Amino acid sequence: MTYRRQDVGVFKVISLEGSWRDMGRAYGESMRQELLDFYRLGVEEHLMGQLGRSQEDLKALGGGFFRCYPHRFKEFVRGMAEGSGMELWRHLALGALEVAAVESLVGHCSCVAAWGEYTGGGPLVVGRNYDYLPRFKDYGRFINALCLRPADGSVPVCIVGYIGTFYVTTALNGAGLFLELNNGMPSGGDLWYQNRIPNTLSLLSFLLDSSSLEEMEAHFLSVRAAFASVVTVCDEDLARCYEWPVFDVKSSPVVRPGLLVATNHFTNPNWGLPEPRDERSWYSVTRRNNLINLADNLKGGIDEDVMREILDTRIEDLGATSDYTVYQVVGSPKNRRLWLKVPHLTGWTRLDLAEHLGV
Structure with a gap:
């Protein structure tokens, strides 16, 4: 398992090599503080605080997506939860942030x-x-x-x-x-x-x-x-x-x-x-x-x-x-x-x- 992090301006370039579980674990461990900060801002303050989304709602939404993940991607996310110390459902809620935040059909791009x-x-x-x-x-x-x-x-x-x-x-x-x-x-x-x-x-x-x-x-x-x-x-x-x-x-x-x-x-x-x-x-x-x-x-x-x-x-x-x-x-x-x-x-x-x- 190899891990490398490079900060380029405000952006982070994370390079991982290994098994899917090991890559997820290394990512979660190295990015623990950033994951916690983003979870608090995006999920707790925005989804729960401003939009009124409940914990049960977010668990159901994130879990619903996760059920359809291919096995190797599930392994990465499980490893990420192990490395960060955050519960798996919190990672899944963060992963569903863009969908959960939608109040009306928004696209563009x-x-x-x-x-x-x-x-x-x-x-x-x-x-x-x-x-x-x-x-x-x-x-x-x-x-x-x-x-x-x-x-x-x-x-x-x-x-x-x-x-x-x-x-x-x-x-x-x-x-x-x-x-x-x-x-x-x-x-x-x-x-x-x-x-x-x-x-x-x-x-x-x-x-x-x-x-x-x-x-x-x-x-x-x-x-x-x-x-x-x-x-x-x-x-x-x-x-x-x-x-x-x-x-x-x-x-x-x-x-x-x-x-x-x-x-x-x-x-x-x-x-x-x-x-x-x-x-x-x-x-x-x-x-x-x-x-x-x-x-x-x-x-x-x-x-x-x-x-x-x-x-x-x-x-x-x-x-x-x-x-x-x-x-x-x-x-x-x-x-x-x-x-x-x-x-x-x-x-x-x-x-x-x-x-x-x-x-």
């Missing part, structure tokens, strides 16, 4: 990937806004990059997310596959199958078991979603997007060769769906059109620096970033590098992850 002519022949670069409840801006200091190198031969994965929340909405694996998830309910409906593995855990499995876009696509074609999502996957040369409701999956077409933009609605015409109205889709259409226009105007010169400028452009300035943007990521899959930013807390912070991913 945007992604833009550029390659080929849009990067002037340079490597693919991808940017994503993670949009959620404004309250989550208070949790910016609890974001970490958790790098896992399992002893079972899986592909190493770096997960970007909140401390103690073991699932994927943004991640990069050792094979150079970047993945990000957006809410797809404006087109796919709000059904949620609680007897299916949550998408956020299925995506972690996909990354652990894939070293190419072809392998990743095979997973999407084989697994039913628990809730509607729009998922972008990139390697160093190409990006693909999957529109993934609970009953099917289809690829989203690229905007033009070298440019893919994804927000919250489906764009594959074979669904037969009308374009949603902005007020019913968190301005999904406007955000998508704005990102397309920005990319077109910058065609031929989009690199990591320019992608950060694109994400820095607010929606009122014809970009996609808004007061709902709680953190942002720019990725270079070829270089195994990410840039993270929490608006109103940090500037762009560079994370070089090749060594952490065993590359």
Whole structure:
């Protein structure tokens, strides 16, 4: 079992190698104080204190998700509880924080990937806004990059997310596959199958078991979603997007060769769906059109620096970033590098992850 911690600005890069139980135990032990602090702020003060969620309610919610976890992920969470000294149900409540905090349907999130002519022949670069409840801006200091190198031969994965929340909405694996998830309910409906593995855990499995876009696509074609999502996957040369409701999956077409933009609605015409109205889709259409226009105007010169400028452009300035943007990521899959930013807390912070991913 090996463990390494690196503080980069406000962000923590945690690198673990070993069995799933041992990695969880080491994470829980080393991050005990941060886990306690985040639990008190997110669960006790926010969910219980402000929203009135009861302990029994949170136990049922977290336990319901946990029942569907694949065994290896259960082992990590159990190890985390052993290492931290916190009861397992408290870890599960923390893991369910984003779902438990929802008072109304909230989604947003945007992604833009550029390659080929849009990067002037340079490597693919991808940017994503993670949009959620404004309250989550208070949790910016609890974001970490958790790098896992399992002893079972899986592909190493770096997960970007909140401390103690073991699932994927943004991640990069050792094979150079970047993945990000957006809410797809404006087109796919709000059904949620609680007897299916949550998408956020299925995506972690996909990354652990894939070293190419072809392998990743095979997973999407084989697994039913628990809730509607729009998922972008990139390697160093190409990006693909999957529109993934609970009953099917289809690829989203690229905007033009070298440019893919994804927000919250489906764009594959074979669904037969009308374009949603902005007020019913968190301005999904406007955000998508704005990102397309920005990319077109910058065609031929989009690199990591320019992608950060694109994400820095607010929606009122014809970009996609808004007061709902709680953190942002720019990725270079070829270089195994990410840039993270929490608006109103940090500037762009560079994370070089090749060594952490065993590359």
